[in-house]
Amino acid sequence: xxxxxxxxxxxxxxxxxxxxxxxxxxxxxxxxxxxxxxxxxxxxxxxxxxxxxxxxxxxxxxxxxxxxxxxxxxxxxxxxxxxxxxxxxxxxxxxxxxxxxxxxxxxxxxxxxxxxxxxxxxxxxxxxxxxxxxxxxxxxxxxxxxxxxxxxxxxxxxxxxxxxxxxxxxxxxxxxxxxxxxxxxxxxxxxxxxxxxxxxxxxxxxxxxxxxxxxxxxxxxxxxxxxxxxxxxxxxxxxxxxxxxxxxxxxxxxxxxxx
Numbered sequence: 001x002x003x004x005x006x007x008x009x010x011x012x013x014x015x016x017x018x019x020x021x022x023x024x025x026x027x028x029x030x031x032x033x034x035x036x037x038x039x040x041x042x043x044x045x046x047x048x049x050x051x052x053x054x055x056x057x058x059x060x061x062x063x064x065x066x067x068x069x070x071x072x073x074x075x076x077x078x079x080x081x082x083x084x085x086x087x088x089x090x091x092x093x094x095x096x097x098x099x100x101x102x103x104x105x106x107x108x109x110x111x112x113x114x115x116x117x118x119x120x121x122x123x124x125x126x127x128x129x130x131x132x133x134x135x136x137x138x139x140x141x142x143x144x145x146x147x148x149x150x151x152x153x154x155x156x157x158x159x160x161x162x163x164x165x166x167x168x169x170x171x172x173x174x175x176x177x178x179x180x181x182x183x184x185x186x187x188x189x190x191x192x193x194x195x196x197x198x199x200x201x202x203x204x205x206x207x208x209x210x211x212x213x214x215x216x217x218x219x220x221x222x223x224x225x226x227x228x229x230x231x232x233x234x235x236x237x238x239x240x241x242x243x244x245x246x247x248x249x250x251x252x253x254x255x256x257x258x259x
Contacts, residue, residue, distance in 0.1 A: 001141055001241050003078055004029030007071045008238075011035045011058055011122055012084035014042035016198035017148065020227035021081050021234045022049050028235060030079065033071045035064075058084045058118030064125045071126075076133040078143040079238045080126040085115045085148060085166075087200065089159040108162045115166035116173075119147055123177060123188070131184040137241070140185040144238040147174065149192040151249065155256035167192070171247050178245035187244040189237040194251025197224040219253030 008025045012018035014036035022032045026049035034049070035056035036042035046053035052074065054067035071077045088111045094101020123145055130143040149170040156164030171190060178188035195214045201207050211224055218224070233250055237243050 001078065001136060001144060001239050003239060005031075005075060006078035007031045007033065007075045008079035008081065009033045009035055009067060009071050009077065009122075009126055010081045010083060011056060011118075012082070012148075014038040014045055016083070016200060017193070017196065017227050017230050018081070018083035019045050020231035021083060022046075022051065024228070024231040024235050025079065025081075025238075026050060028239075031074045033067055033074070035067045036084070056084075058082075058122055059113050061121055061125065064122050068125050068129050072129055077126060077129045078133070078136070080122060080130075080143070080145045081234050081238075082119045082122055082145070082147045084118060084122075086111060088162045090162070091159050092161055103161065108165075111162040111166045112169070115163070116169035119170055120173060120177075123147070123173075127181055127184070127186055130186050135185055139241070141187075141241055142185040144187045144189070145177075145181070146234045146237045147188070147190045149190050149247065151192055151194040151251050151254060151256060153192055154249075155254075157256055158259040174247055175245050182244075187237075187241070189243055189245070190247040191230065191233055191237070192247055192249045192251070193225065193230055194218070194249065194254040195224045196227060196230055196250075198227055217254045217256050218251070219255075221252055223252070225250060225252060 008030045010018050010022045013022045013034035032051035034042050034046040035054045043053040056063045056067045090103045092103050150167040152164045153167040153171045174190040
């Protein structure tokens with residue numbers, strides 16, 4: 001699929017994986033709508049790539065619709081990359097044996113709301129806009145969607161019940177949503193990244209020590225991945241018209257230990 005002169009929406013586009021995807025999509029000729037809650041960083045990335053920033057909290061359907069309308073004003077919407085997400089760590093039960101110390105149910109709901117429901121909400125809204133575009137090819141192709149899961153969907157560690165569940169949901173929706181959207185010529189794929197070096201790990205000596213520990217489970221190359229490596233895969237999933245309904249791990253062969 002040729003993305004030149006088309007429009008792509010990237011949620012979580014202000015930093016990390018999303019920013020790398022936005023930059024590469026723009027380099028390939030797409031107009032990019034950077035959708036994020038961080039106004040300052042999002043606007044900076046949008047300016048850098050010659051795109052447009054839209055303030056989006058993916059738990060708000062109204063915000064997703066508004067960003068989609070902005071995208072439609074720029075041209076035909078052909079791509080959506082869902083990178084917005086949050087993490088949470090907490091064991092299922094506490095150490096003191098009280099009900100109050102068990103895993104926060106509010107936190108569990110919040111992670112699901114952002115990572116799983118937010119992803120699906122963006123899909124259903126943006127795919128509706130894609131359905132109204134003219135087909136690009138004789139096959140009837142109109143667009144492509146890439147979702148972001150995690151290695152934790154398969155190898156969830158101690159304390160990752162909420163996060164792993166949320167990302168498992170993203171993996172689980174890939175095939176049925178791809179089947180749903182096949183009737184309008186929109187493909188759906190999912191990337192499950194492993195340990196990617198992004199700002200989520202913070203900065204400073206403590207952060208670097210933590211990242212060194214993360215590398216232990218990576219088979220080869222023995223390092224954390226880069227956001228640019230994620231971005232090249234995301235763009236390939238958009239532009240390669242025969243990739244559909246796939247969940248692809250990008251993790252250097254890592255298999256996570258319990259903790």
